[in-house]
Amino acid sequence: MHGMKPTYDIIIIGLGGMGSAAAYHAARRGQRVLGIERHTLAHTLGSSHGRSRIIRQAYFEDPAYVPLLLRAYELWRQIEHDSGTHLLTITGGLMIGPPDSHTVAGALRSAREHGLEYELLDAAAIRRRFPALHPTEGTIALYEHQAGFLCPEASVTAHLQCAAALGAEIHAEEAVLTWEADTAGVTVTTSRGRYVAERLIITPGPWAPRLLADLGLPLVVERQTLHWFAPTGGLEPFLPDRFPIYIWETEDGTQFYGFPHQEGPPGGVKVALFRAGEPCDPDTVDRVVHPAEIAAMRAAIADRIPALNGNHLAAVVCMYTTTPDQHFIVGLHPQHPNVVIASPCSGHGFKFASVMGEILTDLAIDGTTRHPIRLFDPLRFRAQQAG
Numbered sequence: 001m002h003g004m005k006p007t008y009d010i011i012i013i014g015l016g017g018m019g020s021a022a023a024y025h026a027a028r029r030g031q032r033v034l035g036i037e038r039h040t041l042a043h044t045l046g047s048s049h050g051r052s053r054i055i056r057q058a059y060f061e062d063p064a065y066v067p068l069l070l071r072a073y074e075l076w077r078q079i080e081h082d083s084g085t086h087l088l089t090i091t092g093g094l095m096i097g098p099p100d101s102h103t104v105a106g107a108l109r110s111a112r113e114h115g116l117e118y119e120l121l122d123a124a125a126i127r128r129r130f131p132a133l134h135p136t137e138g139t140i141a142l143y144e145h146q147a148g149f150l151c152p153e154a155s156v157t158a159h160l161q162c163a164a165a166l167g168a169e170i171h172a173e174e175a176v177l178t179w180e181a182d183t184a185g186v187t188v189t190t191s192r193g194r195y196v197a198e199r200l201i202i203t204p205g206p207w208a209p210r211l212l213a214d215l216g217l218p219l220v221v222e223r224q225t226l227h228w229f230a231p232t233g234g235l236e237p238f239l240p241d242r243f244p245i246y247i248w249e250t251e252d253g254t255q256f257y258g259f260p261h262q263e264g265p266p267g268g269v270k271v272a273l274f275r276a277g278e279p280c281d282p283d284t285v286d287r288v289v290h291p292a293e294i295a296a297m298r299a300a301i302a303d304r305i306p307a308l309n310g311n312h313l314a315a316v317v318c319m320y321t322t323t324p325d326q327h328f329i330v331g332l333h334p335q336h337p338n339v340v341i342a343s344p345c346s347g348h349g350f351k352f353a354s355v356m357g358e359i360l361t362d363l364a365i366d367g368t369t370r371h372p373i374r375l376f377d378p379l380r381f382r383a384q385q386a387g
């Protein structure tokens with residue numbers, strides 16, 4: 001602590017999807033907040049860019065996420081209201097695959113356990129309602145009305161603007177080099193200075209393995225690609241009032257997912273392979289998308305969404321920070337009760353950013369939260385690692 005008196009209640013390291021929401025919620029709770037981001041605000045070098053992120057409730061990953069999702073929806077509406085920005089578009093969503101696939105069976109389990117509204121569609125019904133989709137016989141889908149998409153860059157901006165309006169200090173293009181914590185508080189050293197606070201929230205996205213190296217968390221950072229295609233017959237069948245978000249699991253267990261057409265660049269319709277990435281380092285990751293990757297994307301859509309298999313308009317690279325069980329890491333730092341750590345990713349974290357802001361603020365101020373986060377215990381890998 002170097003004998004300095006804390007200037008801030010909470011310092012937040014990393015202002016991407018999660019850190020920006022934490023800054024907003026902490027400022028709302030009257031905290032003196034300093035948020036520090038190494039890149040520009042709402043940049044495209046981490047995990048929270050690419051114009052759209054799926055949000056859905058019939059969660060195939062685990063029913064334990066559903067209560068968090070219900071609160072996430074409320075808080076997305078709250079930040080939309082507070083910021084005066086449109087962030088969440090409801091389109092309905094399809095979880096498509098063989099009936100016993102993880103995508104379909106898992107979504108059904110969550111929907112039933114939590115009494116969510118859904119419809120089950122067979123292949124003929126899917127084609128009738130969404131003519132762009134060509135499922136094979138035997139493929140079914142769970143359709144949920146409340147699914148849709150969020151705009152990640154606009155969400156980061158909205159949270160940070162509202163945080164600043166509530167008095168949070170936001171520093172961009174300033175890298176945190178080291179942090180220390182003891183019972184008196186926390187000290188953060190950056191490329192520009194040193195700051196002292198009561199508590200720390202660490203939300204570094206793909207840089208988590210670096211900033212949390214002391215914990216030896218089993219995180220793998222993976223390079224992923226996103227693609228935009230121009231549909232061959234025009235955009236009509238892909239407009240958001242008639243085309244849903246979807247996650248499609250094929251017979252071999254591959255998952256791909258996509259969105260309706262969105263206004264603005266790069267135009268066309270976005271689609272991506274889920275969890276098809278290679279391990280990478282966030283500072284040296286290859287940001288060029290290669291022809292073989294475009295070909296792999298085309299192979300997934302060619303027979304299933306043939307109209308989408310037109311000109312390839314654009315692609316970007318994004319990173320997942322993945323745990324072995326694909327659940328998040330969120331909790332108090334095991335050695336420092338005044339430090340909160342969060343890696344809500346494994347490729348599916350963005351939709352939770354709004355409620356994560358609330359959870360991380362609860363943990364920082366109260367040391368606990370009413371939200372169910374047991375699944376995300378940072379210590380759950382210890383036993384396995386020791387064995």
Ligand SMILES: Cc1cc2nc3c(=O)[nH]c(=O)nc-3n(C[C@H](O)[C@H](O)[C@H](O)COP(=O)(O)OP(=O)(O)OC[C@H]3O[C@@H](n4cnc5c(N)ncnc54)[C@H](O)[C@@H]3O)c2cc1C
Pocket residue numbers: 013014015016017018019036037038039045046047048049050052053054055174175176177203204205206207211224225226272318319320342343344345346347348349350351352
């Ligand atoms: C291709 C792709 C598709 C996805 N699709 C979905 C989806 O459809 N639905 C969904 O819910 N989720 C999805 N996700 C996952 C979701 O986007 C992530 O879970 C989420 O963006 C993680 O947010 P974050 O705040 O942890 O990381 P980031 O947004 O990357 O934020 C971390 C920030 O910390 C900063 N930082 C790091 N180190 C330092 C330092 N030393 N000093 C200062 N600042 C630092 C970084 O610059 C960065 O801005 C997708 C992710 C990708 C990549």
